[in-house]
Amino acid sequence: MRYIRTSAYRSNRHTSLPATLTAISAILLAGPASAEVYQSAKADFRLVTVAEGLEHPWSIAFLPDGSQLVTERSGRIRLITDGELAASPVANAPEAAAQGQGGMLDILLHPEFGQNNILFVSYAHRNREGLTTRVDRAQYRDGALHDRKTIFEAEPRSSNGRHFAGRMVIPGDGYLYVAVGDRGDMDRAQDFGDDAAAVHRITIDGKVPDSNPFVDRDDARPTLFTKGNRNIQGMTLHPDTGAVWSHEHGPRGGDEINIIEAGVNYGWPKITYGIDYSGARITDKTEMEGMAQPLHYWDPSIAPSGMAFYTGDAFPQWQGDLFVGALRSQKLVRLTIDDEEVQGEEDLLTGYGERLRDVRMGPDGVLWLLTDSANGKVVQLVPAE
Ligand SMILES: [Ca+2]
Incomplete structure (x- = not known):
């Protein structure tokens, strides 16, 4: 079937469609997919809304039985089965502090979830001393978390409700990597006695691996794996090298x-590149001995969130490309990568009008997106034809 290829069609989507296009879109509507075709340099695609009515969905995990678990920043974990959002949230979830940018954050299955049912949830946690980023491990069975325990908690806490980070991955070394942001206080970012602005590496029981880079330093927190990361909102594993790729929110x-x-x-x-959102200069330095350069930076900022390398068969043209969601600039960015170099960048979904919170490679060979709103959606990105 031929796809629709006019920009007029796109700009008309909020008004009335010309009769001929309406007729064509009726034919295209074989399922719940939007009839709208989004064009891109290498592939044209449509969106399929899997579920909606989620409160600021933040992260999605794909269960072996084909269902999905989705966190909502408001504090719940929801189960989606065959496009049906279960009315009851997952039971025994941790109590997340939905305050500022905080709430229920990332959800990650153990690589052997099919055998051990273990998953990890990160969230903002509040007690009398303030807020922090925390990780719980649990077993998921029958719509509930079992044997849930806290295995990581960043210190110190503060009253600041910003920059919790929270993204997690488990690369080939089998350790859990969890990102913690600078908590809205840049002075914490280079203090190695502070857990803020870092990636931490722990065992899945919450212990410190002996091979962690700063374990022998008295002035450094032992779980630190990196330092100087402002607010990581995307982490994923490279499909060939297994390396941990990340992006972080910088200043403007x-x-x-x-x-x-x-x-x-x-x-x-x-x-850093950029300036403070107030307009103030943070530093005049973009490089310094002993500090890493980014692979890529965005000026103007896009507020990236969620990231995935495309590894599916549905879009052979996109194999190996890196997809990044954007909150503020409401788009999906496709980056072409050669080894460790970003070679090109294309903006997708600029007409969709949604903040994108998460981008994942689904087990079904297509990308899945979460939109960030009070009526958040789970969306699949499928070929146009
Ligand atoms: Ca940097």
């Missing part, structure tokens, strides 16, 4: 992509 004009490596200082706020 300084969002970055980095590869996370042991003991590396990513510089914030000693070096």
